[in-house]
Amino acid sequence: WIGGLITYQGFRLASERAVPLSLITPGVNKEEIIKTLARIGHKFHQVILVGYPPFVKDIVDEAIARKIRLRKMNLRLMFAAEAFTEKFRDYLVKKTGIQNLYRDTLNIYGTADIGAMAWETPTSILVRRIAMKKKGIFNALFSKITKTPTLAQYNPLFITFEEENGTLLLTGNSALPLIRYSTGDHGGVHTFTEVCDILQKHKISLEKAARQEQIENYIYQLPFVYVYEREDFSTTLYGIQIYPEMVREALMDTYLNKYLTGKFTMLTKYDQHQDQYLEINLELKRDKKPTPYLRKRAVVKIMQSLRAKSSEFRELSNYLEERANPKIVFWKYEHPLYFRPGIKQRWVLKKNGRR
Structure with missing residues (x-):
């Protein structure tokens, strides 16, 4: 819920700065979301769906099943709270008719301890998709791991990351300042130059690749952080x-x-x-x-x-x-044992019932 409150406040502040928007917060009530999309979604210049990735996918699938024309809504998708694969992104892009997946989809890396810390950018999505196709680049960026990390960029004026023994440490100013604080997440950090050098060693120019995807104006020279699932997951x-x-x-x-x-x-x-x-x-x-x-x-x-x-x-x-x-x-759909609506999905269940 803290992610929802932070996102709400972000959009509210944007509206106060003369950005014309209507903010609807139905929570995890799928029926209300579907009704809203059907009744007024087509009346807006664009619609942004914000939520937990599997939940957003549920909404998209359900809307399509009910013949709601998402392709006419100029849809954007914003996610948080969980990593997902590029196949997952491709699936939603195809289903919704999103024109540019680099500019119109975004995953946030955040924590309840300090809020949003880093976010996907067109640059980070492009680098991640290149790495998924080139094993040498993947290993150079993320080391030899079998999981697909979330790759995001962050603003060092607000927060910084360090890596120590494969664990991420963050330093940031908040209501309670955090110094080299560990959230328990595994991952690593790269400067923008380091990422460009890794790509260059494999004969790939980031600028050229960005032009091919029509995002040459969205190259952000910010440091990168990558994070992947913990072993307890x-x-x-x-x-x-x-x-x-x-x-x-x-x-x-x-x-x-x-x-x-x-x-x-x-x-x-x-x-x-x-x-x-x-x-x-x-x-x-x-x-x-x-x-x-x-x-x-x-x-x-x-x-x-x-x-x-x-x-x-x-x-x-x-x-x-x-x-x-x-x-x-x-x-069955939304069976209460494993798929009770309104909560984060339990991907793993330990013998003692721990997630």
């Missing part, structure tokens, strides 16, 4: 870390997207022989029913993603064969 299978992102990527499959919301909860369980297995609980879209083929495809796509993103899991699955396959459990 993972589960294990035979000692191997399984991160939510590995499964999220698989669920962006075109066929699976027709039936699934993309939300899930995964946990490690034991069978009657006390052998470990991975259970993945998947949320069906409204009025969708599971089929044997849907289950089979989910297993195949998840296994492909796990094997591609983790060499350790690949070796394990070669040894265990079918026993490495996850158990898939389908749940």
